[in-house]
Amino acid sequence: MAQKRKRSAKKPVAKRPQRKKTVGPKVQPIEEILFRVEGKMSTFGGPKDTGMSADEGLALFSQADLQDPKYSYLFLPTAPPGTTGLGRRLNPDKYYFACRWNYADTPREFLKRALARVENPSNGRAADARPVDWGPNIATGRVADLSPGLAAALGLQTDNVVRITISALQAIPVKTAKGAKKVAAISRPPSPPAKPVIKQFIRSPNCSPRKPETKIDKIVVHCTEGSLASTLTEFQRTDSRRVSAHYVIDRNGDIYQMVSDADCANHCMGANAGSIGIEHVGSETDSLAAPQAAASAALIRWLLQEHQIPRTNIFGHDFTPGYSRPGGTSCPDKLFGPVHSQATIAAWVTANV
Numbered sequence: 040m041a042q043k044r045k046r047s048a049k050k051p052v053a054k055r056p057q058r059k060k061t062v063g064p065k066v067q068p069i070e071e072i073l074f075r076v077e078g079k080m081s082t083f084g085g086p087k088d089t090g091m092s093a094d095e096g097l098a099l100f101s102q103a104d105l106q107d108p109k110y111s112y113l114f115l116p117t118a119p120p121g122t123t124g125l126g127r128r129l130n131p132d133k134y135y136f137a138c139r140w141n142y143a144d145t146p147r148e149f150l151k152r153a154l155a156r157v158e159n160p161s162n163g164r165a166a167d168a169r170p171v172d173w174g175p176n177i178a179t180g181r182v183a184d185l186s187p188g189l190a191a192a193l194g195l196q197t198d199n200v201v202r203i204t205i206s207a208l209q210a211i212p213v214k215t216a217k218g219a220k221k222v223a224a225i226s227r228p229p230s231p232p233a234k235p236v237i238k239q240f241i242r243s244p245n246c247s248p249r250k251p252e253t254k255i256d257k258i259v260v261h262c263t264e265g266s267l268a269s270t271l272t273e274f275q276r277t278d279s280r281r282v283s284a285h286y287v288i289d290r291n292g293d294i295y296q297m298v299s300d301a302d303c304a305n306h307c308m309g310a311n312a313g314s315i316g317i318e319h320v321g322s323e324t325d326s327l328a329a330p331q332a333a334a335s336a337a338l339i340r341w342l343l344q345e346h347q348i349p350r351t352n353i354f355g356h357d358f359t360p361g362y363s364r365p366g367g368t369s370c371p372d373k374l375f376g377p378v379h380s381q382a383t384i385a386a387w388v389t390a391n392v
């Protein structure tokens with residue numbers, strides 16, 4: 040919400056007691072880590088990677104996987120001219136990587152479905168990515184090869200240091216794969232995040248179908264700067280600004296949905312096409328209430344996996360790429376931290392999601 044930077048005078052927001060956030064950085068039990076590596080990286084894959092031969096394949100995927108929508112998004116729709124292998128057919132913009140796997144510890148079938156956290160320790164940026172191949176050769180002195188798109192998103196250049204982690208919490212479960220015993224022995228069975236309970240779906244008319252070719256690739260977080268009731272009412276009105284959001288999260292953690300993920304909501308001018316909008320009930324001076332923060336983190340975790348959204352693509356309204364309202368907005372105000380910056384949002388995501 041808050042399409043104007045200027046604070047409007049209406050909005051009598053009941054003063055709520057400020058609560059200090061009690062949610063600290065998550066401590067990941069050591070037994071949850073299934074794979075971790077840190078060291079130099081390079082990039083690989085895609086039509087321009089002439090370091091791969093025209094028929095070079097991938098250790099984890101075969102041609103048959105191109106038919107599976109779970110995997111096909113990693114590849115270009117057609118093979119680049121003059122190539123037959125999957126290596127050159129990788130879509131360099133997608134987030135994938137290769138490491139020297141020990142298949143006794145991390146079997147192929149497990150890796151095919153795993154989601155890893157890839158971090159640039161020098162700037163704190165992180166993204167989720169999929170393992171696709173074995174490599175690089177040990178003689179290179181590097182520990183991983185990343186897709187060009189992933190390296191760019193994390194601000195990494197060849198021979199910079201990268202950290203890659205696969206944990207049970209992030210892994211997508213596999214039906215007992217042969218040879219998976221060792222993994223099972225060192226971890227609890229991983230489970231994907233479930234969609235948090237939606238208290239009520241109150242349909243907003245202020246939405247439009249997404250274009251089929253548009254992928255959902257970002258989440259935009261907002262502050263309502265008003266009460267739950269006034270927000271739900273405004274999102275149902277068609278005689279004023281015709282605004283909406285996919286989700287509205289109340290101070291007590293209740294989640295209301297108003298627009299289906301498959302449709303565009305009118306929440307972030309210029310960036311509605313590929314985004315999901317989440318409103319958080321609060322005033323300009325509120326920080327997130329604890330149950331609200333927990334509900335938001337759970338919803339974001341589910342959205343990231345459901346739509347394969349990179350973790351780096353969670354933005355505060357005013358900092359969303361493409362947001363085009365002249366003058367900007369004060370949204371999301373102080374909900375995620377006292378400083379109005381994308382770094383504040385990113386730090387909250389790192390600590391909570």
Ligand SMILES: [Zn+2]
Binds near residue numbers: 041262370
């Ligand atoms: Zn907003």
